[in-house]
Amino acid sequence: MTPLSPTSRSTIRRGAARARTDRAELYAVLDAGTICHLGVVLGGAPVVLPTGYGRIGDVLYLHGSTGAGTLRAAADGAPICVTVTHVDGIVHARAVFHFSMNYRSAVAHGVPRLVTDADERLAGLRAITENIAPGAWDHARGPNRKELAATQVVALDLAEASVKVRTGPPVDDDEDVEAGLAWAGVVPLHTVIGTPEPCSLLPSAIGVPDHVTVAALVGRGGPPPTRVT
Amino acid sequence: MTPLSPTSRSTIRRGAARARTDRAELYAVLDAGTICHLGVVLGGAPVVLPTGYGRIGDVLYLHGSTGAGTLRAAADGAPICVTVTHVDGIVHARAVFHFSMNYRSAVAHGVPRLVTDADERLAGLRAITENIAPGAWDHARGPNRKELAATQVVALDLAEASVKVRTGPPVDDDEDVEAGLAWAGVVPLHTVIGTPEPCSLLPSAIGVPDHVTVAALVGRGGPPPTRVT
Numbered sequence: 001m002t003p004l005s006p007t008s009r010s011t012i013r014r015g016a017a018r019a020r021t022d023r024a025e026l027y028a029v030l031d032a033g034t035i036c037h038l039g040v041v042l043g044g045a046p047v048v049l050p051t052g053y054g055r056i057g058d059v060l061y062l063h064g065s066t067g068a069g070t071l072r073a074a075a076d077g078a079p080i081c082v083t084v085t086h087v088d089g090i091v092h093a094r095a096v097f098h099f100s101m102n103y104r105s106a107v108a109h110g111v112p113r114l115v116t117d118a119d120e121r122l123a124g125l126r127a128i129t130e131n132i133a134p135g136a137w138d139h140a141r142g143p144n145r146k147e148l149a150a151t152q153v154v155a156l157d158l159a160e161a162s163v164k165v166r167t168g169p170p171v172d173d174d175e176d177v178e179a180g181l182a183w184a185g186v187v188p189l190h191t192v193i194g195t196p197e198p199c200s201l202l203p204s205a206i207g208v209p210d211h212v213t214v215a216a217l218v219g220r221g222g223p224p225p226t227r228v229t
Numbered sequence: 230m231t232p233l234s235p236t237s238r239s240t241i242r243r244g245a246a247r248a249r250t251d252r253a254e255l256y257a258v259l260d261a262g263t264i265c266h267l268g269v270v271l272g273g274a275p276v277v278l279p280t281g282y283g284r285i286g287d288v289l290y291l292h293g294s295t296g297a298g299t300l301r302a303a304a305d306g307a308p309i310c311v312t313v314t315h316v317d318g319i320v321h322a323r324a325v326f327h328f329s330m331n332y333r334s335a336v337a338h339g340v341p342r343l344v345t346d347a348d349e350r351l352a353g354l355r356a357i358t359e360n361i362a363p364g365a366w367d368h369a370r371g372p373n374r375k376e377l378a379a380t381q382v383v384a385l386d387l388a389e390a391s392v393k394v395r396t397g398p399p400v401d402d403d404e405d406v407e408a409g410l411a412w413a414g415v416v417p418l419h420t421v422i423g424t425p426e427p428c429s430l431l432p433s434a435i436g437v438p439d440h441v442t443v444a445a446l447v448g449r450g451g452p453p454p455t456r457v458t
Contacts, residue, residue, distance in 0.1 A: 009274070034316050034330065034418070037266035039275030045238070045308035046268035046275050050316075050334050079274035087263050087279075089423075090361050092441065096369045097376040099358055101263065105279050129328055132319045133416075140325045140411045147326040169428040177430050182369045183438050185427040187362075189263070194318075194417030199398040203409040212321065212416060 009109055010162040020163040029106040029163055030055050030084055034132050038062065039081040040073045053082065054127025060108060060156045061115070061124035066149075074154050075114040082108045082156060089188040093170035094177065100166065102186060108161040112154040124153045135211025238338055239391040249392040258335040258392055259284050259313055263361050267291060268310040269302040282311065283356025289337060289385045290344070290353035295378075303383050304343040311337045311385060316418050322399035323411040329395065331415060337390040341383040353382045364440025 004010075004021050012019035020026075035050045049070050054061045060082060064071035074080045089102035115121050126137045143151070170184045193215065196208050233239075233250050241248035249255075264279045278299050283290045289311060293300035303309045318331035344350050355366045372380070399413045422444065425437050 009271075009276075034319070035314060035332075037268075037277050037312055037314070039266075039268040039277035039310075041270050041273070041275050042238075044270065045338065046270050046277075046310040047238075047336075047338075048266050048268035048275075048277050048310045048312040049336065050312065050314040050332065052330065081268075081275040081277045083266055083277040083279065085264060085266070085279040089426075090263070092362055092365060092369070094369055095372070095376070096354070096358050096366055097372050097380070099362060099365065099369070101281065101361065103264070103279065107276075107278065109274065109276075125325070129325050132330065133321055133328060136321060136328065137325055140321070140323055140328070141405060143324070143326050147324070151326070169426075169430075176370055180432040180435065183427070183435050183441060184431060185425055185437075185441075187425050187441060187444065188423035190421050190423055192419050192421050194419055196414055196416050197318075197398075198412070198414040201398075201406050202413055206409065206412050208414075209412045212412060212414075215416065 004161060004163065007160050010107070010160045012162050012164055018164045018166050020165055025163045025165070026106050026158065026161055027055065029086065029104045030060070031131070032086060032104070033084040036062075036082045036084045038070060038074070039083070040070045040078060042069065042073060052128050052132055053084075054124065054129070054131040056123060056127050058158045060158055061127050061153060062112070062156070063125060063128050063151055063153045066152050068152075071152050071154065074112050075152055077111055079109065079111050080156065086191075087189050088167070089186040091166075091170045091186050092184055094172045094179070094182040094184050098170055098172050100170065102166050102168070104163070104165045106161060106163050108156060108158055110156050110160055112156040115153040115155050120155070121148065121153045124155060125151070133211075134215050135209075139209060139211060233390060233392065236389050239336070239389045241391050241393055247393045247395050249394055254394070255335050255387065255390055255392045256284065258315065258333045259289070260360070261315060261333070262313040265291075265311045265313045267299060267303070268312070269299045269307060271298065271302055281357050281361055282313075283353065283358070283360040285352060285356050287387045289387055290356050290382060291341070291385070292354060292357050292380055292382045295381050297381075300381050300383065303341050304381055306340055308338065308340050309385065315420075317396070318415045318417040320395075320399045320415050321413055323401045323405035323408070323413050327399055327401050329399065331395050331397070333392070333394045335390060335392050337385060337387055339385050339389055341385040344382040344384050349384070350377065350382045353384060354380070362440075363444050364438075368438060368440060
């Protein structure tokens with residue numbers, strides 16, 4: 001596996017100690033997420049919208065309606081930025097200046113390509129669906145010709161990407177630590193998966209299938225998930 | 230309270246039925262979040278980075294090191310986009326085409342101003358700290374002159390913003406509902422707050438203060454939080 005090779009744009013300058021250079025860490029952050037924030041430039045100004053995504057090897061797939069402005073810009077040879085962030089905790093320091101968050105974030109830059117090959121389009125759509133709902137692609141009805149015609153798929157090579165991770169306790173000034181006047185520590189945040197809520201229009205014979213139950217139990221990586229109601 | 234007055238850029242075209250026009254809903258989505266995704270344009274390309282924020286009335290405050298490129302761009306009269314998203318559930322449909330997510334998202338566009346007034350700078354920094362750690366500003370040591378000099382604060386008026394919310398079950402085609410061949414429903418996702426982890430360097434006399442305990446119990450809006458270990 002090749003390490004992440006930073007370009008000028010993907011070189012982390014602020015908090016360089018938090019930068020990770022292992023490609024496996026990029027994959028781990030991406031694969032643990034449900035949505036990314038997709039940035040495009042429209043009329044000279046940035047637009048940032050949440051959207052789903054999927055990864056196959058070193059390629060990130062995005063999809064959207066053929067009518068969506070942001071994806072149309074992305075399919076037109078314009079540069080995009082895709083960011084996936086997990087907030088793992090609030091870091092309370094002795095001084096407000098040192099408050100922080102524990103997090104994992106991945107940022108990928110590049111000019112995506114419009115996917116036109118029928119097989120790659122299907123593979124990309126499958127990856128996007130499976131990223132939020134593992135096992136769902138083979139369970140649900142696949143896309144028909146009309147649905148495929150209404151959907152654009154773009155691919156971003158993960159060539160220019162960075163990963164940043166903060167973990168652990170606050171980093172305070174020595175004199176504040178010694179003074180011992182304020183509480184300091186981490187308040188963890190977790191994403192947990194609740195009990196599946198079946199659609200009221202389902203025939204009563206259809207129980208919650210294994211892939212939904214398993215996803216609910218296994219969670220999405222990161223801190224151990226807890227099942228809540 | 231004035232309703233959200235959409236401009237061309239902040240008019241929601243895709244899924245217009247999910248658009249909300251009440252300013253209170255904008256505030257609710259923003260106030261429930263811990264991080265935003267800040268988009269700027271650097272060298273003609275979008276850059277999207279996670280960062281903290283705080284809100285006072287109709288103004289959103291961002292801060293960062295004076296050395297940070299994204300914030301420097303924002304302070305230089307360049308347009309920015311700030312997006313806050315909560316993922317509330319994975320929507321399983323009978324057809325992969327109709328898979329979706331339940332979510333709340335707020336998107337604000339504009340040209341921020343660099344905050345130079347000393348009182349407003351402090352108020353903005355306080356709002357940013359209190360957004361992730363209510364009660365912390367009065368508990369921890371306030372910023373000294375050196376820390377203030379190293380910090381930039383920018384303000385974005387929430388004049389051009391949109392809110393989008395999806396709730397509820399999947400929306401499938403009638404024939405797929407009638408066929409009844411696949412499970413459909415919602416798998417909820419919740420953000421929960423874990424047990425505070427005190428810094429190992431704390432004097433043993435300092436217990437977890439009320440504002441940390443209360444934040445852990447009350448959670449951050451949205452679905453009812455659960456305390457996990």
